[in-house]
Amino acid sequence: xxxxxISQAVIGRLPRYFRYLGxxxxxxxxxxxxxxxxxxMKVTASQIRQDFNNFGxxxxxxxxxxxxxxxxxxxxxxxxxxxxxxxxxxxxxxGRALGNYLNFERRGFIFRGMFDCNPELVGTDVRGxxxxxxxxxxxxxxxxxxxxxxxxxxxxxxxxxxxxxxxxGIRAIWNFAHVDLNVPEGIQVENVHLSDxxxxxxxxxxxxxxxxxxxxxxx
Amino acid sequence: xxxxxISQAVIGRLPRYFRYLGxxxxxxxxxxxxxxxxxxMKVTASQIRQDFNNFGxxxxxxxxxxxxxxxxxxxxxxxxxxxxxxxxxxxxxxGRALGNYLNFERRGFIFRGMFDCNPELVGTDVRGxxxxxxxxxxxxxxxxxxxxxxxxxxxxxxxxxxxxxxxxGIRAIWNFAHVDLNVPEGIQVENVHLSDxxxxxxxxxxxxxxxxxxxxxxx
Numbered sequence: 317x318x319x320x321x322i323s324q325a326v327i328g329r330l331p332r333y334f335r336y337l338g339x340x341x342x343x344x345x346x347x348x349x350x351x352x353x354x355x356x357m358k359v360t361a362s363q364i365r366q367d368f369n370n371f372g373x374x375x376x377x378x379x380x381x382x383x384x385x386x387x388x389x390x391x392x393x394x395x396x397x398x399x400x401x402x403x404x405x406x407x408x409x410x411g412r413a414l415g416n417y418l419n420f421e422r423r424g425f426i427f428r429g430m431f432d433c434n435p436e437l438v439g440t441d442v443r444g445x446x447x448x449x450x451x452x453x454x455x456x457x458x459x460x461x462x463x464x465x466x467x468x469x470x471x472x473x474x475x476x477x478x479x480x481x482x483x484x485g486i487r488a489i490w491n492f493a494h495v496d497l498n499v500p501e502g503i504q505v506e507n508v509h510l511s512d513x514x515x516x517x518x519x520x521x522x523x524x525x526x527x528x529x530x531x532x533x534x535x
Numbered sequence: 536x537x538x539x540x541i542s543q544a545v546i547g548r549l550p551r552y553f554r555y556l557g558x559x560x561x562x563x564x565x566x567x568x569x570x571x572x573x574x575x576m577k578v579t580a581s582q583i584r585q586d587f588n589n590f591g592x593x594x595x596x597x598x599x600x601x602x603x604x605x606x607x608x609x610x611x612x613x614x615x616x617x618x619x620x621x622x623x624x625x626x627x628x629x630g631r632a633l634g635n636y637l638n639f640e641r642r643g644f645i646f647r648g649m650f651d652c653n654p655e656l657v658g659t660d661v662r663g664x665x666x667x668x669x670x671x672x673x674x675x676x677x678x679x680x681x682x683x684x685x686x687x688x689x690x691x692x693x694x695x696x697x698x699x700x701x702x703x704g705i706r707a708i709w710n711f712a713h714v715d716l717n718v719p720e721g722i723q724v725e726n727v728h729l730s731d732x733x734x735x736x737x738x739x740x741x742x743x744x745x746x747x748x749x750x751x752x753x754x
Contacts, residue, residue, distance in 0.1 A: 327738050331731035335713070358715075394734045395741035409632030416628055419713070419730055425737075463740065488740050490733060494554070494638070496577075504743055506736040510727065511638055512550035514709060515613045517725040518644075519546050521682065521707050522614035524723055 322370050329367055330390055332357065337387040349380040399424045401461055402490075405477055406468035407432035407440065407447045410492060414466055415442035425464070429456050433473070450477075457484040464488045471495045541589050548586055549609055551576065556606040568599040618643045620680055621709075624696055625687035626651035626659065626666045629711060633685055634661035644683070648675050652692070669696075676703040683707045690714045 336357055340348060354361040368374045368381075374389060375381040391397060402420075404411045407430050414420075415427055430442055433450045440447050448456065457465070465481050467474050467489060474493030481489060488504040491497055497505050555576055559567060569587075573580035587593045587600075593608060594600040610616060621639075623630045626649050633639075634646055649661055652669045659666050667675065676684070684700050686693050686708060693712030700708060707723040710716055716724050 322742075324735075327735055328731075330738065331728070331734040332715075334734065335728075335731070393738065393741075395737040396734065398737075398741070400737060400740070409628050409635055413628030413632055414729070417729070420733065423730065423734070423737075425733060464736065488736050490736055496551075502743060504736055504739040506732055506739070508727070508729065508732055509550070509554075510633070510636070511642065512547075512554070513725055513727055514639065514644060515550040515553065515615065515642070516543075516546055517683065517707050517709055517723055518614040518617075518619060518642075519549065519612065520723040520725070521619070522612075522617070523541075524721055 326367050326370055329359075330394055333364075333367070334387065334390045334394060334396075337383055337390065340383045341387050345383050347380040348383055353381070396423050399426060400463040401426050401428045402464035402466055403427075403429040403431065403453070403457065403462050404442075404466045404468060405431045405450075405453065405481075406466075406473075406492075407434070407437045407442070408468060411466070411468035412442050414468065415445065428460055428462060431456075453477075454480055454484050457481065457486055462486065464490055466490045466492070468492045545586050545589055548578075549613055552583075552586070553606065553609045553613060553615075556602055556609065559602045560606050564602050566599040567602055572600070615642050618645060619682040620645050620647045621683035621685055622646075622648040622650065622672070622676065622681050623661075623685045623687060624650045624669075624672065624700075625685075625692075625711075626653070626656045626661070627687060630685070630687035631661050633687065634664065647679055647681060648672075650675075672696075673699055673703050676700065676705055681705065683709055685709045685711070687711045 336353070350361040350364045353364055357364075371389070371393060374386050402425055404415050404427070411430065415430060420427065427443065427445055430445050430447045431450050431453045432438060432447050435449070437447050438449050456462070463486070465486050465488075467477060469477060471494050474491065474495050474497065478489060478491075478497045478499060482499055482503060486503065488506070489497060489499065491505055491507045492510070494509055494511055496507070499505055555572070569580040569583045572583055576583075590608070590612060593605050621644055623634050623646070630649065634649060639646065646662065646664055649664050649666045650669050650672045651657060651666050654668070656666050657668050675681070682705070684705050684707075686696060688696060690713050693710065693714050693716065697708060697716045697718060701718050701722060705722065707725070708716060708718065710724055710726045711729070713728055713730055715726070718724055
């Protein structure tokens with residue numbers, strides 16, 4: 317059966333299902349109804365059923381879902397049954413934080429190399445991975461079967477680095493630089509624009525706490 | 536005029552408009568049509584007009600938008616004309632990265648304090664802000680007019696810390712812990728679940744690069 321085109325909104329919700337199902341599995345829960353999952357995750361049961369129907373439904377209604385099966389299936393859909401090798405470009409605090417995050421390894425994302433243009437950082441290490449000079453990045457990506465490059469560098473450097481990465485045949489860029497990258501079709505980009513997230517929070521503070529004043533500001 | 540209820544999807548797009556308009560403004564561009572903005576941002580002109588109509592439209596069609604006016608108005612809607620004081624809870628790499636991020640200050644988010652339960656980190660500092668012991672957090676939030684708490688601590692600690700913060704009357708939590716927080720209505724939470732973002736990337740790698748195999752995995 318051909319997999320249909322799934323909206324990015326649905327895809328964006330899959331990791332959260334995966335997280336909740338993983339916790340249920342760890343707690344020894346074997347089956348769960350869409351109603352109970354709905355209560356736990358605070359989304360409607362109909363949303364859950366609709367989301368799962370994109371992938372064939374995963375189980376009988378009324379009888380509930382098999383937690384471990386559902387967890388494994390969603391993991392496979394998310395590509396977590398495969399190993400992905402990644403490098404981090406930018407050895408500042410954010411790059412180091414991501415390099416130290418052991419949970420990525422548990423999900424099959426293996427930290428292979430780190431690069432920085434600052435000579436003072438070259439040779440320092442994160443979890444035994446030495447920071448290498450930027451000039452070595454392209455060769456390293458080509459020779460070490462790297463799938464994902466994590467960009468934790470300032471905006472100005474991100475565009476030329478992304479162009480270099482594209483030439484190496486990288487499959488995906490996880491972009492923390494505050495700029496949108498233009499890459500050819502077939503190369504996946506996922507942006508984490510932290511400022512955008514903070515501004516959204518700021519909007520909700522303004523809107524949630526002082527509706528009268530908020531109305532003035534908005535119009 | 537009363538501001539209508541705006542969907543979080545629209546809100547989520549405002550920071551990106553704000554970013555592009557800021558760049559146009561810095562380049563000295565005075566007016567831009569929705570067509571040109573559309574080309575630049577790679578969203579449809581109709582999407583842009585629809586989004587802006589939520590806030591009264593911002594300008595005449597056909598004549599284009601005044602860049603500086605639009606930038607300022609969106610900034611006000613996002614609450615960026617106010618100052619927000621924030622603390623960071625968790626002085627690890629991620630907390631330090633955020634504390635060092637000067638752009639937040641430019642947007643009116645002022646870094647006021649940092650807390651950690653690890654006694655070895657207490658007394659170290661980030662940009663002149665000393666890390667304080669966790670026991671001092673509640674008093675500090677109450678006495679220093681703190682609006683936002685940034686949580687960069689592991690999952691297990693996040694729930695009790697959030698409960699404490701709620702008792703202090705905090706207005707918002709920017710949550711990097713990999714757990715959903717239950718807070719009373721009126722307290723805003725914005726989650727940055729980095730693993731979720733990485734899983735979405737992994738899905739798109741699987742789906743984008745090997746459709747035949749992807750179909751098998753998914754069904």
